[in-house]
Amino acid sequence: MRDLFKIFQELRDKNFGIEDTILVQGIPDRVEHKIGVSKEGLPLFFIATKDTKKSATDINLKLIQVAFHKNCKLISKEGDKSDGVYTIVSLKSNSEDIIKYFVNTVHYLINQLDINSSFTQIKAELNNLVNLFRSLSKPAKKTIQGLWTELLFINQSNDIEYVINCWHQGKNDRYDFNNGIDKIEIKSTSKNDRIHRFSLSQLEKIKNTEIAIGSTFTVETGKGKNANDLIESIKEKVSEPSLMFKINNIVANTMGDELESIFDVCFDYNLALHSIRYFDIRDIPKINSETIPNEITNIKYDCNLSNVNSIDNSEVTSQLLKAII
Numbered sequence: 090m091r092d093l094f095k096i097f098q099e100l101r102d103k104n105f106g107i108e109d110t111i112l113v114q115g116i117p118d119r120v121e122h123k124i125g126v127s128k129e130g131l132p133l134f135f136i137a138t139k140d141t142k143k144s145a146t147d148i149n150l151k152l153i154q155v156a157f158h159k160n161c162k163l164i165s166k167e168g169d170k171s172d173g174v175y176t177i178v179s180l181k182s183n184s185e186d187i188i189k190y191f192v193n194t195v196h197y198l199i200n201q202l203d204i205n206s207s208f209t210q211i212k213a214e215l216n217n218l219v220n221l222f223r224s225l226s227k228p229a230k231k232t233i234q235g236l237w238t239e240l241l242f243i244n245q246s247n248d249i250e251y252v253i254n255c256w257h258q259g260k261n262d263r264y265d266f267n268n269g270i271d272k273i274e275i276k277s278t279s280k281n282d283r284i285h286r287f288s289l290s291q292l293e294k295i296k297n298t299e300i301a302i303g304s305t306f307t308v309e310t311g312k313g314k315n316a317n318d319l320i321e322s323i324k325e326k327v328s329e330p331s332l333m334f335k336i337n338n339i340v341a342n343t344m345g346d347e348l349e350s351i352f353d354v355c356f357d358y359n360l361a362l363h364s365i366r367y368f369d370i371r372d373i374p375k376i377n378s379e380t381i382p383n384e385i386t387n388i389k390y391d392c393n394l395s396n397v398n399s400i401d402n403s404e405v406t407s408q409l410l411k412a413i414i
Contacts, residue, residue: 093117093124093196094189100126103166111135113163122199123163124192127179132188134195135161135175136215140208148215152187153222154179155215176211178218186317186352194221194337200330221338227345233316233354236343238277238307239265240319240336241361248412249323253332255409257339263290264300271299271409273367277307283366283395289388292375299407302373304394306364307356314358316340316351366399367414373397 093116100112113125113135123135141158148155156177164170180191198214239256246252255266264272272295276285283304294300320336327333344351374392381388402414 094192097124097126097132097188097192100124100166101130111161111163112166114166116196116199119199119202122202123175125163131180131183132192133180134178134199135163135173136178136199136202136211138174138176138208138211139205141174143208145208145212148219150219150222151226152180152182153191153219154181155219157212176215178215184349186349189317190337190348190351194218194334197330197334197337201334217334217338221341224338224341224345225348229345229347230343233344233347233350234277234279234307234309234356235275236340236351237316237319237354237356238305238361239275240316240323241305241307241358242266242275242303242365242413243336244319244322244326245362245365246413249326250329250332251412252409253323253327253335255412256335265303266409266413268409270297271301271407273301273303273409273413275303277305277361279306279308282393284391284393286389286391287373287375289376289378289381289390292370292373293378294371299410300370301400301407301410302368302370302394303413304366304368305361307361310355310357313355315353315355320351366394367402367410368394368397368399 096114100114103112111125111127111133113123116122116124121137125133125135127133138158145157147157158174159177160172161175161177162170162172178195180188182188195218198218201214202210243249243252243256252266255268257265258267265275266273274291278284283306285302285304320340323336324333340351341348373394374397376388376390400410405411405414
């Protein structure tokens with residue numbers, strides 16, 4: 090999938106600002122839809138709309154705007170003019186990082202549309218986009234360190250598309266990866282020892298279920314890889330656009346109004362990659378829940394795994410563990 094952000098940059102460089110006309114280029118493999126550049130140098134998407142009799146209310150958020158059924162005069166960079174009815178998705182932010190995130194996210198969405206897609210499908214996909222960008226006005230749910238580490242585990246996995254499908258299956262899921270049977274919870278530390286914080290419930294055994302802890306050292310550095318670097322690496326290995334949209338959606342929901350940290354904060358990639366270990370929860374020291382009064386809840390504690398035996402990869406039978414180890 091060609092990098093659409095580079096196409097946008099080329100358009101922006103060649104934008105000659107013809108009055109009442111927008112400079113555009115067809116999206117590779119989906120040429121009925123266009124990417125354009127506004128007079129302010131911001132990206133615009135023109136999604137071809139055929140069911141013009143169906144109505145929808147325009148959407149105006151802090152960062153994006155969606156305008157349905159608009160008559161447009163467009164011009165290609167070669168000078169070819171055309172008229173048409175499009176749904177226009179536009180960005181309001183001047184941040185180069187947000188622009189790149191927006192362009193890539195809408196590209197994943199468009200690649201999920203059917204050829205000659207109905208307006209009902211277009212509207213449903215755009216609702217997903219709107220919900221994603223609404224998340225960017227909310228506080229972050231976890232630190233960039235936690236998100237970066239989860240992306241690291243995805244990027245180094247053996248079956249990357251399977252692992253993405255298992256990532257954050259539900260909003261209230263107790264574990265980071267869950268295939269419906271087995272679970273993996275990811276932990277990172279910037280300390281010198283492999284010390285992680287656990288909730289008591291994370292280390293509870295579940296009948297007929299393998300539960301593992303993935304652990305690594307994640308240390309912030311001036312130079313290294315940021316979360317977006319990992320996303321770009323994952324993109325090179327994934328053929329299904331819906332999976333990349335899922336990643337961007339989880340990133341938006343996780344980082345909220347701190348999204349730009351995925352471009353700004355770097356971690357030591359080699360240290361993190363080569364310090365990955367997996368632990369069976371049955372081997373991790375834990376508090377005996379039977380000794381805790383019912384009135385005491387939400388118990389969390391730190392545990393040092395430095396001297397705990399890690400999982401022997403050759404003995405792994407779980408499909409989920411085989412996919413990620």
